[in-house]
Amino acid sequence: MTGLQAARADLAPLPGHDGLTRLFDLLPDARLIGGSVRDLLCGHVPSDLDLATPEPPERVQALLEAASIKVVPTGLSHGTVTAVIDARPFEITTLRRDDETDGRHAVVSWxxxxxxxxARRxxxxxxxSCGRDGRIHDYFGGLADLEARRVRFVGDPGLRIEEDALRILRFFRFTARFGGDVIDGPALAAITAHATLIDKLSRERVASEFLRLLGGPRVVAMLRAMAEGGVLPHVIATTDARxxxxxxxxxxxxxxxPILRLVMIATDAVGAARALRLSNAQIARLEAATSASAEKPAPDWDDDALRRARSLESARTLTDRTWLAQAENGACGDWNxxxxRIEAIDQPVYPLTGRDAASVGLKPGPAMGQALRSVEAWWRAGGCRADRAACLARLREIATS
Structure with missing residues (x-):
């Protein structure tokens, strides 16, 4: 065997190796599992070190507590506890079989x-999976698929999707990262046949997976494959042109x-965000970026125009709008x-307050507010250049007129 198939994983350089060693001492039959092993074989540092063990979760918890290791019962009903060693979490899950599943939740036994x-992955x-000796245990040809840049379901693709329809979106995300130019035919056929199952998933789960896909590599190729497989309409309304x-x-x-890319592909970005139940902050960002009343940025803006816009909006909102404006206007001008310039400029802040208005003799009430707004409009029209002294002088003129 060559390449990945001949590989044994070297665990020694892993961040958290000392904690991993402690866990292997307590659970000698445990193995690293899933994405941890995949990333190791690809030469990446795993973001998480997840383990599996034949020991039932109650015994795992007892062994860890006896060794004075902090234990968090993150999912006892599904066989999962989290050991925390030197502030690093290690998720440990008992080997499982699915007894029942409805496409969203599974009833498991050990x-x-x-x-x-x-087989249930x-x-x-x-x-x-990978034991402490670095030996790779591969029951379904994962090594060969990883080397061939091929993403395949374990066993029958249709059954895997029926167990959890979110695997449809995960398939495209993993294909973007680990797959080649040719998408697995049996997988795509099963996905096309089961695309409507996405509608039964919680919108939060769909959103989480879809945003990860949007923020990843080869996103355009995956969106087109999702459209071809009839998946995309169950996630977001878009068009080939977008x-x-x-x-x-x-x-x-x-x-x-991912949020900026969502703006680009959604026919109604704010509506899509609400349908996907994104956070209030994410929806607010989309509303600000797509506001019809906001002035559209242009590469020929002079410094005064830029300061005026920057006084009203955050740098991120203005930058988001530059991408939307660039999409409308093509390559005209130096958008970068x-x-x-937007990132380099500090946000101008109008220097006067109600206390300043009182200091020039204005009484609290509508007249004071109108005077302050009038000076602010004058300050902004001048490119936000006038300092506090100049604004105060202008306020006195209004107060005495």
């Missing part, structure tokens, strides 16, 4: 059969910001230079 546990590249627009902007430097 098993000591590693292959049986691996989503993709072959996520179904491998996906093509996204592709053009990515070539021109659009960052891997405009974005650099």
């Amino acid at each position: 098993t000591s059969d590693w292959r049986e546990d691996a 989503d993709f072959t590249i996520n179904a491998m 996906i093509a627009q996204l592709e053009t902007l990515i070539v021109r430097g659009l960052p891997a910001d 230079a405009l974005r650099a």
